[in-house]
Amino acid sequence: MSFWVLIFLIALLIAVFLGYTVLRGRRDDTPTASYDLNVYREQLAGVDRDLARGVIAKADAERVRTEISRRILAADTQMRREAESKGPSRTVRVIAFVLMAAVLIGGGLAMYRQLGAAGFPDMPLSVRLEMAEDLRENRPSQAEAEGMTTPVQTPALEESYETLLNRLRETVAERPDDLQGHSLLAQHETNAGNFKAGYEAQTRVIALSGENAPARAYADQAEMMILAAGGYVSPEAEEALRHALERDPNLGPARYYWGQMLAQTGRPDMAYRVWVDTLRDAPAGAPWASAIRAQIDDLAFRAGVFNAPDLSAAPAAPGPSQEDMNAAAELSPEERQEMIRGMVDRLSERLASEGGSPEEWARLIAALGVLGEAERAISIRDEARAVFAENDEALQMIEAASAQAGIAQ
Numbered sequence: 015m016s017f018w019v020l021i022f023l024i025a026l027l028i029a030v031f032l033g034y035t036v037l038r039g040r041r042d043d044t045p046t047a048s049y050d051l052n053v054y055r056e057q058l059a060g061v062d063r064d065l066a067r068g069v070i071a072k073a074d075a076e077r078v079r080t081e082i083s084r085r086i087l088a089a090d091t092q093m094r095r096e097a098e099s100k101g102p103s104r105t106v107r108v109i110a111f112v113l114m115a116a117v118l119i120g121g122g123l124a125m126y127r128q129l130g131a132a133g134f135p136d137m138p139l140s141v142r143l144e145m146a147e148d149l150r151e152n153r154p155s156q157a158e159a160e161g162m163t164t165p166v167q168t169p170a171l172e173e174s175y176e177t178l179l180n181r182l183r184e185t186v187a188e189r190p191d192d193l194q195g196h197s198l199l200a201q202h203e204t205n206a207g208n209f210k211a212g213y214e215a216q217t218r219v220i221a222l223s224g225e226n227a228p229a230r231a232y233a234d235q236a237e238m239m240i241l242a243a244g245g246y247v248s249p250e251a252e253e254a255l256r257h258a259l260e261r262d263p264n265l266g267p268a269r270y271y272w273g274q275m276l277a278q279t280g281r282p283d284m285a286y287r288v289w290v291d292t293l294r295d296a297p298a299g300a301p302w303a304s305a306i307r308a309q310i311d312d313l314a315f316r317a318g319v320f321n322a323p324d325l326s327a328a329p330a331a332p333g334p335s336q337e338d339m340n341a342a343a344e345l346s347p348e349e350r351q352e353m354i355r356g357m358v359d360r361l362s363e364r365l366a367s368e369g370g371s372p373e374e375w376a377r378l379i380a381a382l383g384v385l386g387e388a389e390r391a392i393s394i395r396d397e398a399r400a401v402f403a404e405n406d407e408a409l410q411m412i413e414a415a416s417a418q419a420g421i422a423q
Contacts (some may be wrong), residue, residue: 383419
């Protein structure tokens with residue numbers, strides 16, 4: 015409370031100084047034309063003295079008197095005008111002072127209430143960095159965070175899917191060293207909203223994979239942990255992200271969550287730089303890019319960045335335009351199917367001749383599955399695997415699309 019009193023008094027003192035200047039008016043109210051009158055009168059007296067001494071002729075003296083008299087009349091007219099307009103009245107000056115004081119005091123208090131942090135002592139950069147490091151080292155563990163998080167309301171599962179999930183759980187329990195079984199269990203537990211069970215299964219996947227565990231496996235483990243903790247990046251999740259980034263420094267999901275961890279531990283400046291770089295490298299349609307765009311402005315404000323580049327616009331992903339969608343809605347089912355097949359064929363031809371992003375290959379595989387062209391989808395999948403053999407993230411997209419098309423192996 016004393017802090018608010020202090021800033022109120024400072025603002026009031028500034029308002030009083032400014033108000034004193036406004037209210038007192040001018041110290042000297044003498045019109046400027048009065049000085050000219052004094053000069054002209056002195057000149058007129060000087061003409062009479064020169065005439066008496068015989069310095070100038072009488073005719074010249076009369077001519078000079080006439081000119082000086084004309085100037086005296088003009089100066090007198092100007093002096094009367096200045097006397098009539100002495101500036102704003104005292105009432106106007108008082109109103110101006112009250113408004114100025116209200117803006118200074120009220121505006122200052124409102125701005126500090128929005129931007130300031132009352133009750134905090136002065137914090138140099140070194141102190142803030144120490145606080146951020148202490149926060150990072152002593153933040154709650156994964157188990158503590160899960161205990162403090164409101165349990166996630168899992169969606170109701172279809173009876174057939176729930177039956178298959180229970181059967182998968184039983185199979186994995188009987189075969190603890192089945193890498194593929196644990197991988198499927200982690201995926202489907204997460205899809206069902208059982209994030210803790212998901213990351214426990216994913217932890218077993220990493221253990222079974224040993225040193226061969228890919229970066230994506232660690233990134234998935236971290237994501238499941240973060241979801242289980244309600245969006246909080248725990249030390250255990252940070253460790254998983256570290257392993258992912260050591261294996262693939264350009265892995266988008268891991269970079270996104272790494273920036274989120276930095277923002278949560280008092281380093282929005284570092285988080286902003288990580289997110290900007292991640293966003294610039296993100297492929298079209300990447301889900302983590304959309305998440306970054308939704309939060310980047312707030313993070314820039316927290317980081318003190320006021321000249322941030324415009325990163326709000328997502329790069330356009332190849333695909334049907336809004337006009338194509340509107341046209342398709344007016345077609346018959348047979349015509350619509352033919353239109354879709356034409357777009358799929360054009361995408362296939364372009365990828366074969368020019369190549370494309372992993373998202374485009376995945377979209378083509380999924381579309382072929384919808385069209386019922388399983389053999390062609392398998393051929394495209396095998397080709398995509400060869401193209402992206404060294405890109406774990408792209409292969410993950412390809413496999414997900416293959417599963418969607420019903421051709422997963």
